[in-house]
Amino acid sequence: MAGVTLPRGDAKRAAVESMFDRLAPRYDRVNRVISLGLDQRWRKAAVVALGLPAGSVVLDLACGTGDLCDAVAAAGHHAIGIDLSAGMLRAAHCDAPLVRADTLRLPTRDAKVDGIVCGFALRNFVALEPFFRECARVLRSGGRLVALDAAEPTGAVARMGHALWFRRLVPWIGGRLSGDEAAYRYLPASTAYLPDGPGLLAMMRGTGFVDVQRTTRTAGAVQIVSGTRSESPPMDGRETPT
Numbered sequence: 677m678a679g680v681t682l683p684r685g686d687a688k689r690a691a692v693e694s695m696f697d698r699l700a701p702r703y704d705r706v707n708r709v710i711s712l713g714l715d716q717r718w719r720k721a722a723v724v725a726l727g728l729p730a731g732s733v734v735l736d737l738a739c740g741t742g743d744l745c746d747a748v749a750a751a752g753h754h755a756i757g758i759d760l761s762a763g764m765l766r767a768a769h770c771d772a773p774l775v776r777a778d779t780l781r782l783p784t785r786d787a788k789v790d791g792i793v794c795g796f797a798l799r800n801f802v803a804l805e806p807f808f809r810e811c812a813r814v815l816r817s818g819g820r821l822v823a824l825d826a827a828e829p830t831g832a833v834a835r836m837g838h839a840l841w842f843r844r845l846v847p848w849i850g851g852r853l854s855g856d857e858a859a860y861r862y863l864p865a866s867t868a869y870l871p872d873g874p875g876l877l878a879m880m881r882g883t884g885f886v887d888v889q890r891t892t893r894t895a896g897a898v899q900i901v902s903g904t905r906s907e908s909p910p911m912d913g914r915e916t917p918t
């Protein structure tokens with residue numbers, strides 16, 4: 677998107693952290709408006725895609741203010757939220773335990789969790805492949821990963837409507853409601869960091885996941901990718917012996 681800087685590496689991590697610290701107090705309200713009230717339904721669908729029995733231990737990575745933690749808990753699981761932004765964690769409203777950490781260095785031992793959810797955050801990470809590897813490290817074999825994120829519709833009409841809403845109106849509305857138009861210009865522009873659907877699934881297969889799937893919702897504006905941690909993920913020297 678014209679006029680939006682998309683930083684890389686450590687500069688991206690620092691920019692993302694300070695942006696969410698600033699947005700935190702108004703994040704939930706703006707989300708409801710710019711998703712036309714659909715965001716909670718998308719989160720519920722992501723939790724259903726986990727397909728885990730009640731009582732499972734599920735990490736919500738990049739949990740923000742905890743909406744997905746609430747959806748995970750409502751499904752009868754034990755949610756633990758992890759986020760980089762102290763501001764987002766302070767603004768969180770959920771009952772789940774919350775931990776401040778980077779998703780690329782999770783404070784969790786190998787093969788300890790049953791499931792992972794991650795909502796609207798893939799495009800904010802410094803690198804995706806190490807993220808999926810870290811998820812594979814902490815998931816038990818057979819554990820499930822589900823990520824929900826923005827996507828580009830494929831149909832011509834949906835693409836036009838989406839471009840108008842997501843790239844023009846969302847920055848304007850988000851800017852008015854949050855007082856930070858630059859942040860709401862960055863958020864749609866940051867989808868440029870994401871590989872396309874087949875690319876995302878290939879990355880998951882290459883980092884220790886099987887049964888990988890991608891579904892879309894709301895005319896393709898939102899995607900849910902999921903996978904099961906394989907019995908033997910590719911070893912890259914980082915997994916510690918049990």
Ligand SMILES: C[S@@+](CC[C@H](N)C(=O)[O-])C[C@H]1O[C@@H](n2cnc3c(N)ncnc32)[C@H](O)[C@@H]1O
Pocket residue numbers: 692693696737738739740741742743744758759760761764777778779780794795796797800801802
């Ligand atoms: C768009 S918000 C999504 C919040 C929440 N998952 C939701 O569904 O509303 C993105 C979140 O990712 C977090 N984040 C970005 N990079 C991160 C990282 N490397 N480690 C942990 N959290 C990160 C931000 O602090 C922010 O809370």
